[in-house]
Amino acid sequence: MAGHTAGTAKATAKEDILDAAEALFAARGFEGASMRAIAEAAGVAQALLHYHYKTKEGLFEAMFTRRSGAINRIRLARLDVMLARGRPTVEDIVEALLRPTIEAGHDPSRGGSRFASLILATSTAEGDWQKGLVARSYDSMAERFIAALMGALPGLGRAEATWGYLFVVGAALTQMAPTGRADRLSGGAARDEDTDAMLSRAVIFAAAGLKALATAPPDDH
Amino acid sequence: MAGHTAGTAKATAKEDILDAAEALFAARGFEGASMRAIAEAAGVAQALLHYHYKTKEGLFEAMFTRRSGAINRIRLARLDVMLARGRPTVEDIVEALLRPTIEAGHDPSRGGSRFASLILATSTAEGDWQKGLVARSYDSMAERFIAALMGALPGLGRAEATWGYLFVVGAALTQMAPTGRADRLSGGAARDEDTDAMLSRAVIFAAAGLKALATAPPDDH
């Protein structure tokens, strides 16, 4: 194991690169963030990025899965605990889905709110490798939450549960992404808040929407 | 007026460029779409893009405001009609907000669903000119709809109305953006549908969420 200092959780250059990549990819997009700029932000030579991650796509993928993996593990652990205890409510399920993301969004050491922008940009990119990355990172987790929603709301069919899940995620990402629009549109009444305020508002909105989808499904034409 | 053929609404090269730019900016992002690729897709020389729109940013802005302006005019016209007739319901307001976008999303001649990806990408871009473009294009319309929501839901404060508006827009954009995730996650149960099915589902979800925000606001700490 590489020596260079002591043992526990020292920030290595490899992690510094991922941090810098996260900030720049989120701010400027995949093509807009250059390997040169990431290297400079991380304080290393550009060639080191290629040494550790081979290509720009490799760096992006490593940066992406680091966060998504950590958050999804927490999400699924929370869901499993609730399912083991009994039948969770919609509110419980939505909170298990959103709390880990929103908490991470308020913790600069875990990427802050930048990651929300990144997911939005990545999942809407053209059909190439970025969509595959989103699918690989999120689909299995999403399927479990969709199933849990159907279990909590008997009237909710598969299609409505899927759309509902995507609605909830979209609304939450919109809330988290640091666009500054809420502050501006509300004349300062909707400033950045603590985790609990954002979470409870998102849960209230999402749970009510999901219940409505379950009791009054749209005309299935 | 430039001659070259007859009078009414002939598709000129200038419009062809905007169409090609829209498709490529949505698919690959601002930096990912090159002027060369846009020119080739439009079937014109690259220099013509600079002749008509000066810079790449100029082209992007022209392409963006063409769609957003058209859609927002329809939105506000619908809202005005409803407000003149009496006090619209939340469902009415949400429908006035979402129907023009969703209808345009199903009409390839008006940009199809690509524009949804574009808004998501643009509004989450870093603090430069792209955010200003979103603000200039959407804020005044958004303020009027937020005010209308507060009028329809007496318990809804300014901050909650603003967040609620952003939730609704985020959920709708998530539904419209052609990511293919709904189809995949639902095992094919949530395929692309007609305008009315998508709209009624979004309205049901959004209206219920907004009502819940009005009656049970999050702890304001």
Place this chain on the structure above:
DNA sequence: GCCTTGACTGATCGCACGATCAGCGAGAGG
């Protein structure tokens, strides 16, 4: 018939990009 106007083009500029490679230097193993 000529000249102006304006949409449009091909060639080319300098620049920044992603990627590669030979080499450096400190620490571990013998």
Place this chain on the structure above:
DNA sequence: CCTCTCGCTGATCGTGCGATCAGTCAAGGC
């Protein structure tokens, strides 16, 4: 003391980028 490993670097490659510019060509006014 030698040597091998490996994280790391500076220099450099070829490519594709946005932008520019002199020129072409048809239509319209005089």
